[in-house]
Amino acid sequence: MYCCAVTFIKFAPSFKGKNMLNLKFIQDNPELVVEKLKRRNFDAEKVVESITELYRKKNKLQGQADQAKSEMNRISKEIGILFREGKKEEANAAKERTSELKDNIKQFDQQFTEIERMVTDLLVQLPNLPHDSVPLGKGEEDNEVVTSAGEIPQLTENALPHWELAQKYNLIDFELGVKITGAGFPVYRGKGAQLQRALINFFLNENRNAGYEEIQPPLVVNEDSGFGTGQLPDKEGQMYHVTADNLYLIPTAEVPVTNIYRDVILDAKDLPLKNTAYSSCFRREAGSYGKDVRGLNRLHQFDKVEIVQVAHPEKSYDILNEMVNHVAGLLKKMELPYRIVRLCGGDLGFTSSLTYDFEVWSAAQQKWLEVSSVSNFESFQANRLKLRFRDEGSKKPQPAHTLNGSALALPRIVAALLENNQTDEGIKIPKVLVPYTGFDLIDSVSK
């Protein structure tokens, strides 16, 4: 998983009104929710049961509280009228009736708040409902490969992994990054830096041609935005925190771009909205280790071009397919061998209903590297974001569907490009990129 690791939410005290699954939906379809979450190996029975029970309590309490408040409002109004008419004594008498009501209201409100908090704490524990096409399974090994494309290159025995190629051709200096910042912050230079810039432009142009509006978002976000896309409160360990200003470095452009639509009600005719954004991404990735983090495989800072769509619920799966085809097209154009994997229930991100991972073949490392993760979140993020739309002729706003994907994450693309295209003369640049790089070969001579 590149973008949405599954973590367990512990406790969310300030997580007010930022539901994920819709409360009413759970109330109306408790069995369905439990059944669907089984596909994730998630036993939701107890949580759902508690939620429905609390929900009933909450409603009863609200009825009582509303009635008491209604009474109070009535009396207050009467007192106002009495004062205006100069009937001071009657007014004072009316006042006396209010103290008991006041106590009751306070009690109801306290209980109500408490129950609401409990409901929310339970609600945030429930992951998104998986789509019916999500394969059963526990982990990576159960994911379903839906497409393989491109030719696996046969390299000679003295083929080098990308970190050695990067050194040989002076493309990336990992040591220098350590000196300046620390591990996981490489310095790209010369043709390495130019290749990066070329890829960014190539991706952005392709995305724009596919109808995505280009966005340059802030790279630092506030707490509300972190909540909106689900990084907070549970995953704050993954983000760099600027404590002086209480801001966070973005782990993906998904965060600022999706938050464009926080607290927004759209018209159905405006859908789908398509955005693309290039950004540097910052990840603390506390759990990284071993050979998987070698070279460009896993970094604290990397570049990525993201695509985001806000869709009508009836269209969101067509749009997911469209996005998958688009990303596949990028890889095809770069002549990289890739496969598309449908994540199984056990590997599916907390917020996603259906995710396709894209992996490119890294010929020297002899393994698949994830370069994109394209997901439909249905209304899960939208519930959090309060991102809604109004259907034509309908009064009531309903949550929109959100989708996003990488198109694409750079480091592993670079790794694969370097490894797969190495020859005795140097590293060949795919044709489609040459107009962007301005060179078609990386060798040890030219700069």
Added chain:
RNA sequence: GGUGAGGUGGGUGAGUGGCUGAAACCACCGGUUUGCUAAACCGGCGUACGGGUAAUACUGUACCGCGGGUUCGAAUCCCGCCCUCACCGCCA
């Protein structure tokens, strides 16, 4: 960093304790009029959570940046916080 002003519905903006969920205007939607368009006129026009209904209708509560307090009653008074804008200083 210093000083000042201010946060009200999609927008502008009125409102300093009750008759204000909130004037007016603009935008938007529906209608009347009109050869068409425009104008004019009339009406509608927030969100959430409940109750209610087959669904509407209808109805209760809450919401004027956020949180707390005073009061029978708060957009309005008090306290704390957050944010925005303007000017000055510094600066890409």
